[in-house]
Amino acid sequence: MSSPLVLQRDLFPFKAVAGYLNGASRAPQLKAVAAAAQHALHWRTENAGMPIPEFFGPVQEARESFARLIGAKEAERVALIPATSYGVSTVAKNLPVGKGDNIIVVEDQFPSNYYAWSVLCADAGAELRTVKRPAPGSTGSWSEHLLDAIDENTAAVAVANVHWADGSLFDLKALRARTNDVDAWLVLDATQSIGAMPFDVEDVQPDALIAGGYKWLMGPYGCGYAWYGPRMDNGQPIEENWINRAGSEDFRNLVNYQDEYRPLASRYCVGQQSNFLMLPMQIAGLAQVNAWGGDRIQAYCANLWSVITDQLQELGVGVPADRAHHLVGLSLPAGMNRDRLVAEFNRRGLHVSYRGDAVRVSPNVYNTEEEMMQLLMAIAKARG
Template sequence: RLAPERNGRIEVEDLLALVDRRTRVLAVSFVQFASGFRVDLERLGEFCRRRDVLFVVDAIQGLGALPFDVERFHVDAFAADGHKWLLGPEGAAILYVSSRVLDRLEPTLVGWMSVRNWRDSISEEELTYDLSYREGALRFESGTLNACGLCGLGASVELLLEVGISRIEEHLTVLGRELCERLQAKGYRVVSSRRPGETSGIFCFTHPHYSAQELVARLEQRGIIVSARLGRLRISPHLYNTLEEIVEVATQLP
């Protein structure tokens, strides 16, 4: 069961209406990839906790740019790859599983990194195949670690924490406000919600005469990289982008 998007937003009421007595899991995106809409995780998490429904979050489009508190939001599990807002290399990701639900979850893949006594099982004269899981979320780590990728991701996380996630969010708010005002003045429709608490670092637009693909190609010719998602122009600045660059993007668009 899927909640519909309405004018670039995912209404909390639509999500809650899908939950019934048989519902075991509510899975949501922290931020929608094609609109930039930020869902109310706190409200959803409180609802799930009261109903004993597992609350699972895909955080890839917001983690590293927006505050994210698993305790405040009552998140039971979340995942996020490192190559987007976390500024890490591809192939290195984060998985969080709350201790509250660990014993209720069974790994679907089991490898040598998932089990507790793997060294003993291969050092004896006969292979024992002891599949007792490791403590904590480590039981979900089935294979060999991407050591180089994790080093890069660790350095990126240190950088983000040093700058401060709240400062990054404030910076993106300033850039987004400038971008939306300038493109609205040019006749663009802002798909992304501008309501407090619903904004993110993703800003999506449509133009009455130009397709998203045409606009992406136009900017690429000028050395500006953006993307097209679901027929919308998507612009996603981060902490390293400046107000001057945002003005340049708006200037180069028709």
């Protein structure tokens, strides 16, 4: 059994993480990630060309590191992508859907996992079915309502593992079982979960798992990862580039055009995937997240919340019962002055996000119990 995590603040610049309870928006930059970028930039300054193996080796290293993080047996099922929307659009291009079918999403889903399905349904004459968040006091969980919405005409369920606005968790195993019953695809946006909580892709077996890399995966802005299951093995990429074709390692024969792609998800990797500056940063971020481990990150964040949860509820603040610990949407009591609350947060140097009616608090292993207490005191002060 691995030892519990202790405060990891020394791995980041102090100014970047002090009071930073907003990791769901963008990760602070690890010192190791910055060092990787500086080393790569220095190398590029001193070298005009790039050795051919460097187009492929670092890409494979990043794929293997992400595969290890999600428990994937085959790194070749991982594609390097520039954004969640790119990975979702790739699935949408390959999903069989026709008139009378439906694709299911949930209320207030992040736009990158919504627009592609909206356009696809409009083009195909299908229904985009949105499952609303259960009203307070209603029966059944959000996951149960989602399961009830699936029928024999469902082509796909496209949801997040953790809802980006409030941290709501969905029962992925139950969703997989139900989608299997009706031969529907399960597409997961894991941007707000992978890197902060454990996940086993071999256990859940989605058809696609997609994650932006600049949040919990500690990478730079403009990177992401997609794992594609067997249904995507012979699909069509959304772009055609030289490096994803068979034999692309042999630069002398690139003009001998190939119909065959590289194996499995390689066909879906973005062009210019061999980014000399971003890839070293991605690899450094993934290495650190793998070293921490999602289970230990969740345990660390759960301990932070244990310090203040009871007091928050005494103040009338709603704290979801079934939630992730790294991303929690707090429901404020009626009548609380939002402007006053923002001022209290600012005065204490606390950084959070506001999503709809919720205050989204997303701590990580660089945060302290004292910062959580400052959060509590800010809310108490604003409540009056």
